[in-house]
Amino acid sequence: MPTAPLATRYDGLVCDLDGVVYRGPHEVPGAVETLNQVMADGMRVSFATNNASRPPDQVVDHLRALGLEGGSDGSAWSVVTSSQAAAAYIAGMAPPGSRVLAVGGPGVHEAIAEAGLVPVTVTELHTELHTGADAGSSEGVPLVAVLQGLGVDVTWTELAEIAYRTQAGLPWVAANLDIMLPTGRGPAPGNGALVAAVRTATGAVPHVVGKPAPDLYDLCRERLGCSPARTLACGDRLDTDIEGANAAGLDSLLVFTGAASLQDVCFASKAIRPTHVARDLTGLRTVVPRISDxxxxxxxxxxxxxxxxxxxxxxxxxxxxxxxxxxxxxxxxxxxxxxxxxxxxxxxxxxxx
Known part of the structure; x- marks a missing residue:
């Protein structure tokens, strides 16, 4: 049995946001104070979000408004989105300056540009086609992939273009497969619902980088500069946060301030079982044992x-x-x-x- 607080047993934390740090615009009680304390004690934090629509800067502003201290340049904490993980994946298989068809909100376009690639919208693509350029190219530079993330203004035309391109062999990368997006009026279709529409129509299958795939966790851990053994992942959902942590080879902490109930955790299959459980994020400052111990x-x-x-x-x-x-x-x-x-x-x- 351990005798030291949980946070002191790890160098880095990959932390989910909605349901862990905040619920909508409001802080989960005790979360920000706890994070400020563990970072003051030397822990580095990377906030990993499947939400591909918002650019990281908007999330940073939200966290600062809640009272999170320090910079967000990686020295203490940073925000990493599934759009960034998707863009990093594409950048790993294509040269700098490659053109990527971008479907989704501003976070998708910014992530592609941040990775040294060139985002191309469906509107721009259609303009090129109407002016006589070869399909999917401009000045001899072809598209190398399509990146699909959530956007509230995604249209049928954009989904249709993804369908056409994937059937023609263009690699298709999805930021996440979240079926539902929580809103103030209730559940709304998430990126996974829009991806499913294309899959249903074409039979094509995208490469997915968001949780529960390990890609987002891997990118967060690399930016933290921590080994897998010294990195803890924290979340409130078994089928995304915990399954993704297990897939990435990380220890995990499940907190009960969001989606999962005690009964959910107790009946969880082995693939989605956490390493630790705590009532909320304040568990980082207490002596939380491994469940197996x-x-x-x-x-x-x-x-x-x-x-x-x-x-x-x-x-x-x-x-x-x-x-x-x-x-x-x-x-x-x-x-x-x-x-x-x-x-x-x-x-x-x-x-x-």
Missing amino acids: VPGDLVSVRGDGTIDIAPSASAELVLPAVVAAIWAALDGGEQVSSDPAMWRALEVAAGLA
């Missing part, structure tokens, strides 16, 4: 599938002990109750309610 006598699963917590279980160990015991039971073929009353009681005992 929690003593097995603190929580047990009875024959009827209900959970028994030993009186000797300290408050800070109940949460990881519950998760560890249920994983062990399920992996051993035992049944675990889904009774809502039991799960509400477990959340109270684990400090989540």
Whole structure:
């Protein structure tokens, strides 16, 4: 069992944003204060977001408005988007100055230019075609790929152009496959929904760089300058944040301030299980054990599938002990109750309610 706070056991943190640091425009309580403290103690932080529509500078401004201190030039913290990861992937297979068909919001276009490539819009492409230029080229320079990220003004014409280009053999890179975008009015179609439209029409399959693929995590870790063993990933979603961390070979921290519930984590398949769990980001400053290291006598699963917590279980160990015991039971073929009353009681005992 560890004796030092979680943050001191790693050099770098790859941290999700929505549901971890903020919810919409508002800070998750304690998140910014915790981040300021761990960075003051020497931890470097890279905020990894699947949101490909906003340029990093807009996210930086949001974080500063919430009170995050220090610069964002990589010395203390920085923001990395899935658009940047997608542009970096394309830059790795094409020479500088190559032209990339850009479909999505401003973040897509800025990421392509930042990577030393030239973003080309569908409108510009159609203008070239109407003026007699060869399809997909200008002054003899062909398109090398299409990058698709979320944009609120993406049109049928743009989706159709992606379909035409991919069927003609142009490499297709998608920033992410997030089906849903949370908005103030409720769920709206995300980039994954638009990608699915093209896939359904053509059968083509894009290379995806956003979570849960490892590309975004790899780029964040490279910018942090940390080894995989000394990098911790933190998020609130099992199927993106945690699965992506596992794919990238990183330890992970799942926090319960966003999408995942205690029951979700306890019933998670092995591919999406986190290394650590904590109520919120303040867990970085506490002695959070690896779930695999929690003593097995603190929580047990009875024959009827209900959970028994030993009186000797300290408050800070109940949460990881519950998760560890249920994983062990399920992996051993035992049944675990889904009774809502039991799960509400477990959340109270684990400090989540």
